[in-house]
Amino acid sequence: MDISLLSKHISSCSLLLLFRHGLLFDITMFLRLTPLLSGGVYMIELISNFKWIIPNDLADFDPTLVTRIQEVVIPYFSAEDRLIWKASTDGYFTAKQAYQLMFPAVAVSAWSFHWHNYVPPSHSFVVWRCLHDQMPTDENLQRRGCTVVSVCVLCMQQSETTAHLFLLCPFAQELWNWLGDLFNVHFDITSFLSLFDSCVPSWSSQLRHITLAAIIHTFHKIWMARNLIRFNSASIILQAAKMKIRTTIATSSSSAGGHTSGSMEEKAVLQRRHVPPRLMNAPAIMMVLWQTPIFSWVKANTDGSLINNSAACGALFRDHTANFLGGFTSKLSFKSVLHAELMSIIFAMDLAHNKGWSKLWIESDSQVALGAFKDIEVVPWNLRNRWGNCLSLDLNIYYSHIYREGNTCADKLASLVHSGQHFTWFNNIPVCIKDEFFKG
Numbered sequence: 221m222d223i224s225l226l227s228k229h230i231s232s233c234s235l236l237l238l239f240r241h242g243l244l245f246d247i248t249m250f251l252r253l254t255p256l257l258s259g260g261v262y263m264i265e266l267i268s269n270f271k272w273i274i275p276n277d278l279a280d281f282d283p284t285l286v287t288r289i290q291e292v293v294i295p296y297f298s299a300e301d302r303l304i305w306k307a308s309t310d311g312y313f314t315a316k317q318a319y320q321l322m323f324p325a326v327a328v329s330a331w332s333f334h335w336h337n338y339v340p341p342s343h344s345f346v347v348w349r350c351l352h353d354q355m356p357t358d359e360n361l362q363r364r365g366c367t368v369v370s371v372c373v374l375c376m377q378q379s380e381t382t383a384h385l386f387l388l389c390p391f392a393q394e395l396w397n398w399l400g401d402l403f404n405v406h407f408d409i410t411s412f413l414s415l416f417d418s419c420v421p422s423w424s425s426q427l428r429h430i431t432l433a434a435i436i437h438t439f440h441k442i443w444m445a446r447n448l449i450r451f452n453s454a455s456i457i458l459q460a461a462k463m464k465i466r467t468t469i470a471t472s473s474s475s476a477g478g479h480t481s482g483s484m485e486e487k488a489v490l491q492r493r494h495v496p497p498r499l500m501n502a503p504a505i506m507m508v509l510w511q512t513p514i515f516s517w518v519k520a521n522t523d524g525s526l527i528n529n530s531a532a533c534g535a536l537f538r539d540h541t542a543n544f545l546g547g548f549t550s551k552l553s554f555k556s557v558l559h560a561e562l563m564s565i566i567f568a569m570d571l572a573h574n575k576g577w578s579k580l581w582i583e584s585d586s587q588v589a590l591g592a593f594k595d596i597e598v599v600p601w602n603l604r605n606r607w608g609n610c611l612s613l614d615l616n617i618y619y620s621h622i623y624r625e626g627n628t629c630a631d632k633l634a635s636l637v638h639s640g641q642h643f644t645w646f647n648n649i650p651v652c653i654k655d656e657f658f659k660g
């Protein structure tokens with residue numbers, strides 16, 4: 221958006237109010253507004269007593285635009301207008317943000333599985349080249365213009381392609397089946413990525429590391445076997461290849477980090493590999509207690525929830541006798557945990573103010589969200605007006621953190637609405653939180 225365009229056509233800085241909230245980031249939106257504005261309509265004139273007053277002709281002109289305007293929260297406080305970089309949470313522009321916008325990060329996948337400090341880089345390099353189709357197999361050499369008669373020296377049955385050599389060759393298949401038996405898993409050799417994805421996500425970190433090391437070592441062994449036959453005229457015995465893979469797995473096992481879950485199934489797999497299970501230290505036990513507020517104070521336990529790209533929030537209010545005063549749950553259009561956590565606090569402050577609970581203790585399991593009370597920069601730019609408005613309310617606020625084990629009622633309320641309505645207020649304790657509520 222060219223700022224000079226704005227200053228040329230519109231002299232009122234009030235337009236920046238919209239600009240700040242992203243409404244005028246869209247040049248087409250700006251051009252559609254211009255005819256109205258050049259006729260003398262300034263956006264500041266559409267605000268009265270902190271409410272939007274939209275003239276009928278503007279509503280007739282573009283109802284969608286009016287809806288978007290009304291979504292903008294008018295701040296009760298004065299603040300400097302500033303430009304917002306919409307792609308960032310805090311609204312500030314950085315070169316990093318711009319780069320990420322132009323080149324979005326590739327989702328984490330098996331591609332990041334092959335560099336580990338417990339696997340020699342030369343072994344990982346074979347996997348990396350396979351994933352990038354850069355192995356000097358006959359197939360790739362022919363593609364680069366080399367004239368070679370292609371045959372897989374491991375089976376002498378097929379031409380040598382990368383996929384055949386490492387996945388489909390009977391020699392490779394025998395190794396993958398053998399490895400699958402060792403780790404009690406079926407390796408999907410449809411593709412390189414599916415091979416890595418065969419690792420069970422629920423495995424403990426120790427077993428996961430050892431399995432990944434085993435896969436990488438097997439890639440390396442197949443390549444070494446192929447080279448020995450092709451260049452040294454050696455004869456490779458499958459059993460010898462397995463022994464070498466076992467040795468390298470044992471070496472990696474001793475240096476791989478992680479812990480096992482201690483389940484019998486994992487222990488059996490590790491014992492078959494002669495790897496001692498590395499158990500986690502016994503967890504430190506901490507008492508998590510919910511405390512009542514003092515007399516005349518109301519306590520709100522808040523929580524946000526993000527499940528399968530659906531965001532929601534909830535909270536419940538209790539008095540000094542732990543009596544249930546009410547609660548709410550609400551679906552949100554924002555798709556981030558921080559937004560959900562902050563919205564639960566914003567709703568709680570708004571509702572407390574409307575109900576005349578002027579002394580409000582807010583308790584959340586999100587340290588980050590609570591940090592917004594100290595530093596407004598924590599609040600995403602598109603919630604700052606709402607947050608600032610809540611702080612302008614005549615509320616006496618005290619806030620504290622509680623571990624989620626002590627915040628289960630709010631957690632359940634937040635999760636309740638994912639498939640339901642936008643906002644629900646409860647005068648009585650919802651059935652779904654009754655058990656947790658009376659546990660104290």
Ligand SMILES: [Zn+2]
Nearest residue numbers: 372374375389
């Ligand atoms: Zn073959």
